Each structure stands twice: as C-alpha cells, then as structure tokens.
Amino acid sequence: VQLVESGGDSVEAGGSLRLSCAASGYTVRTSNMGWFRQVTGKEREGLAGIGRDGRTFYADSVQGRFSISRNYGRTTNYLDMKNLKPEDTAMYLCAAATGVVPSRLLLDATQYTIWGQGTQVTVS
Numbered sequence: 001v002q003l004v005e006s007g008g009d010s011v012e013a014g015g016s017l018r019l020s021c022a023a024s025g026y027t028v029r030t031s032n033m034g035w036f037r038q039v040t041g042k043e044r045e046g047l048a049g050i051g052r053d054g055r056t057f058y059a060d061s062v063q064g065r066f067s068i069s070r071n072y073g074r075t076t077n078y079l080d081m082k083n084l085k086p087e088d089t090a091m092y093l094c095a096a097a098t099g100v101v102p103s104r105l106l107l108d109a110t111q112y113t114i115w116g117q118g119t120q121v122t123v124s
Contacts, residue, residue: 001025001114005094008119011084019079019119021094032097034106035068035079037090038118044093048079049106057106084123091118 007019021033034049048068049057056068062081070077077094095112105111 003094003096003114003116005092005116005119008092008121010122010124013085013123015084015123016080016082017084017121019081019092019094019121020076021078021116022076023096032099032101032106032111033068033070033077034095034097034109034112035066035092036095036109037088037092037121039090044109045090046107046109047092049101049103050077051101051103051106055103057103059107081121084121086123088121088123090121092121093118 002024004022004024005019007017009017011017032049032051035047036044037047038044047059047062048066050068050070065083067080094116096114097112101111
C-alpha cells in the first residue's frame with residue numbers, strides 16, 4: 001500500500017500546478033483522500049479533502065484557488081492549484097482515510113492513516 005505524489009515544481013507567483021497522488025496496491029474507491037502541506041517548524045496544514053461520496057472540503061486559505069478531484073477509476077487524486085503565492089511554498093502530501101469521515105474532519109490529519117512521501121512546491 002503506497003501513495004506517491006508528483007507534480008511539485010518551482011513556479012512564479014500567480015502560476016498554476018497540478019499535483020497527483022497515485023495509489024499503488026490500494027484503491028481509493030472506498031477512501032477519503034486529503035491533501036496537506038508541511039513547512040519545517042510548522043504544523044501540518046490540511047488543505048483539501050474529498051470524501052468517499054465525492055463531497056469536498058477546503059481550508060479557507062486555499063478556497064477558490066485549489067481544487068481536489070479524482071480520476072474515474074479512483075486510483076489517483078489530484079490537487080489543482082492556481083494563483084499560487086509565495087506562502088504556498090511547502091512540501092505537499094496526500095493521505096488516505098478509510099471509514100466515514102465527516103466533512104469538517106477531512107482536513108484533520110489525525111483522521112488519515114496512509115501517507116505519501118510528499119512533493120515540493122516552491123513559489124517565488
């Protein structure tokens with residue numbers, strides 16, 4: 001069971017990126033998926049989550065700029081980011097959680113048991 005993120009890059013402010021999270025040996029069909037970011041010395045921040053039923057939830061800091069989605073086979077989920085800002089610079093991680101997770105908890109890292117290694121996003 002493995003989650004592998006990709007798509008991180010260095011971009012200028014105002015730019016866009018699409019991050020991907022591929023599930024290997026694991027199906028996200030029955031899982032809730034979330035995207036988080038981590039800056040050294042700071043707490044892990046929940047950004048976006050998508051429930052098993054497709055409902056989505058976003059942090060205020062990224063609402064309207066970031067969008068979470070998944071492919072038809074539900075083996076990969078994505079985080080589309082636009083209008084990136086220098087403060088978006090971080091390591092971005094995806095995670096999976098089984099069971100029922102209320103919308104308000106989709107951004108709670110403690111709900112998630114499987115994590116990827118992360119992909120770096122740098123905005124200058």
